[in-house]
Amino acid sequence: MAAANEDEGDIAAGSERPPLIVSACLVGLRTRLDGRARSFPQVLTLASRYCLIPVCPEQLGGSPTPRPPAEIRQGAGEDVWDGRARVVTAEGDDLTEAYLRGAMEVLGVARLSGATAAVLKARSPSCGVGTTYDGTFSHRLRPGSGVTAALLAREGLELLTEENCGALSACSDPGDGQGSG
Ligand code: SF4
Numbered sequence: 001m002a003a004a005n006e007d008e009g010d011i012a013a014g015s016e017r018p019p020l021i022v023s024a025c026l027v028g029l030r031t032r033l034d035g036r037a038r039s040f041p042q043v044l045t046l047a048s049r050y051c052l053i054p055v056c057p058e059q060l061g062g063s064p065t066p067r068p069p070a071e072i073r074q075g076a077g078e079d080v081w082d083g084r085a086r087v088v089t090a091e092g093d094d095l096t097e098a099y100l101r102g103a104m105e106v107l108g109v110a111r112l113s114g115a116t117a118a119v120l121k122a123r124s125p126s127c128g129v130g131t132t133y134d135g136t137f138s139h140r141l142r143p144g145s146g147v148t149a150a151l152l153a154r155e156g157l158e159l160l161t162e163e164n165c166g167a168l169s170a171c172s173d174p175g176d177g178q179g180s181g
Contacts, residue, residue, distance in 0.1 A: 017047075018114075019051045020051065020053065021106065021110055021113070021118035021152075021157070022043055022054050022120075023056065023118075023119070023120045023121040025038065026121055027040070027052060027054050028044075029056070031058070032065070032180050033180065035065050042165055043162050051113075053113050055105075056102075057105065057106045057126045057127065057147070058098070058099070060102040060106060061098040061099055061103070062101065068090065068093075070088060072085050072086070072087050072133075072147070073086055073087075075135075076145055077128075077145045077151070078145065078150045080096060080099065080100070081147070081151065087099045103147050103152075107151055107152065110157060116156075118149075118157050120148070120149050121180045122162060123141065124146050124180045124181055125147065126148045126181055128161075129145050129146075129159045129161050131145075
């Protein structure tokens with residue numbers, strides 16, 4: 001086992017468990033839109049094999065908690081990075097810059113920790129992997145990831161959600177997808 005201070009540039013140095021980025025709302029932190037805590041046992045159990053690094057890109061981008069829901073209009077996270085879509089609230093407030101800022105902060109954490117994989121909250125406009133709400137605030141889904149997930153995917157991280165994290169460790173019981181950012 002390496003000494004904890006062997007590499008000061010790697011905050012996970014010294015751990016026998018590889019670093020794993022996780023959406024903070026999956027592990028009981030009060031980052032959800034409604035400010036309430038909820039944890040997902042299938043994610044918590046990963047702590048036996050991984051050094052979990054909880055992040056909330058919306059909080060890191062400067063959004064308050066609680067906060068109003070937002071969705072990606074006219075695209076998904078990939079389109080936001082390419083300038084073709086925006087993140088807006090139902091009232092029309094444009095939160096795109098905050099979402100981009102938060103995603104960059106999460107990427108910074110991933111690089112600092114050396115994480116090569118992340119378990120992110122399904123369907124969130126920030127954290128959703130492969131599917132997000134379609135921007136109409138009507139619970140309809142569309143293909144494409146959230147803003148943070150799209151960035152991490154472009155940077156080569158392996159992405160899973162609470163619904164398929166069994167690829168990392170045995171798990172079941174998918175969550176409801178409600179109340180997260
Ligand atoms: S899903 Fe929302 S509340 Fe959960 S970590 Fe991502 S941005 Fe934060």
